Amino acid sequence: MPDLFGIENNTVVAALALAVGFPIALLLLNELINRCERRRVAITPTLRTVRNLVAPSLALLLFIRLVIGLPHEETWVRVVETVFFVCLLFAVLTFINDVVFGRAEKGSWQERVPTLFRDLARVLLVALGAAIIYSQVWDQEITGALTALGIGSVVLGLALQEPLGNIVSGLMLLFERPLNIGDWITADGVTGKVIEINWRSVHIETPTRELRIVPNVSLYKDAFSNLSRPTPLRTETYEIGFAYDHPPNMVKEVLLEVLKTTPGVLTDPGPTVRTVNYADFSVIYRMIFSVERQEDLAATRDRVVTRIWYAARRAGLNIPFPITMEYSPSESPSAPQPSPDEVLGAFPRYSLARSKGKGESLQNGSAEVATPPRILEFAAGEVLQGNGRKGPGFCLISKGSARLASPDYTKQAVEIAVLGPGEFFGDHGPGSGQDGEFIITALTDLLVIHFDADQITDMLARSPALSAEVGEAIDTRRRAAQQLKLAGRKTGDSSLIH
DSSP: OOOTTOSOOOHHHHHHHHHHHHHHHHHHHHHHHHHHHHHTOTTHHHHHHIIIIIHHHHHHHHIIIIIIOOOTTSHHHHHHHHHHHHHHHHHHHHHHHHHHHTTOOTTSHHHHSOHHHHHHHHHHHHHHHHHHHHHHHTTOOHHHHHHHHHHHHHHHHHHTHHHHHHHHHHHHHHHHOOOOTTOEEEETTEEEEEEEEOSSEEEEEOTTSOEEEEEHHHHHHSOOEETTSSOSOEEEEEEEEEOTTSOHHHHHHHHHHHHHHSTTOOSSSOOEEEEEEEOSSSEEEEEEEEESSGGGHHHHHHHHHHHHHHHHHHHTOOOOOSSOOOOOTTOOSSOOOOOHHHHHTTOHHHHHHHHTTTTBOTTTOOBOOOOOOEEEEEOTTOEEEBTTBOOOSEEEEEESOEEEEEEOTTSOEEEEEEEOTTOEESOOSTTOOOTTTOEEEESSOEEEEEEOHHHHHHHHHHOHHHHHHHHHHHHHHHHHHHHHHHHHHHHSOOOOOO
16 A cells, blocks of 8 residues: 555644644534533444544654654554554444434334444454455555455454354344344243344343343343234233122123223223132133233233222122131121212201101001112222212212313313312102213322212102202203313313313
């Protein structure tokens, strides 16, 4: 190769220029790199390569030639020149990679080319370029360089069998493409999301934010599951047992209602419930439901399992303890619920209205035993009424709070009020027709006293004051809902009305 620095320069001037110019150049490069990182410029890796490799090797080469004054034929000069040109070639290839693949759009062919393939292609091109640079700088035939490269490759291959095995396995995974970045897989005993695929391993981020590194050779040799294929939808099964006293069809109806009303459970494919076994303590039921993606599975499963307890309590279903117990027919291993009379004691208006004429029928005057109201429990987030779900009837809130909302002119649910202990919701008798007007959602765990239609009708007939209070509250809510719809039509605004 011809001497690049054949022109003689003043040694002192060259030394001063290097002493001042090289640090300034590094400072400018650092500032440029910082700006590019903040703005996410694609050529940032190229600038780092120039700063870390090209600039130092060029400064060393200039120092040897211009300051020390060594001739081109010196061995050290040729070594440094070779290093400089190899670094320059690497920087050029990095620049091409950044320009072509740095800002690849999602779904484009650039985005589909794996990083591992690009890295291996760059290493191969650098190796071929290094052979050409060697033949030019050292005035040697390229065949000799290729021979030396081949012999060196054999020696390295014997010394680095395991790393090379990972590279070959990575290439096979690359060509077969059984997984991509973003896929959820189960491998090496862990389940997680693939965040990186490189020449040696696959990096998996677990749901607990741990990083699990699995060698490529392990994935290639052993079986693993890709949870994101052939579809990102995930189907989960959950088994639970209920007492033998409960008819299976009734239990399946309750469980299916839980699945249908739980956010995150897909309607297509729809959830199913099956009777699968008669165990020692209970009849076992299997719930099968699907979620949109693996990331949603844990939260949706939590909501389903949580709501089963509340639904079972409301329906009077017993989930047996997995231990041997002896109890009479009147006893239950479940935690006892508070009695309606105990709960109603905190609300004198309702308690007094219920106690007037207790045991008498207003219709025929014959003595009857008054049917007590029921205690119902709901989980936070459950929709008690609206959105296609018929309300449980007239309910008095004992503990917790609920959101009272009404559809506006765009059919969007807008909050009207937050109901707390002592307030009611639901139909208060024939013709009240509140089910379609309001949407009731539990904001916290909710304990309510449920009255059937006959009970609340009798109570309101016995207590004119209570009847007036209930009617006034219902009228206020209806006016608020009507005002919301009218205001929305006039202004196009669906702001909350409190």
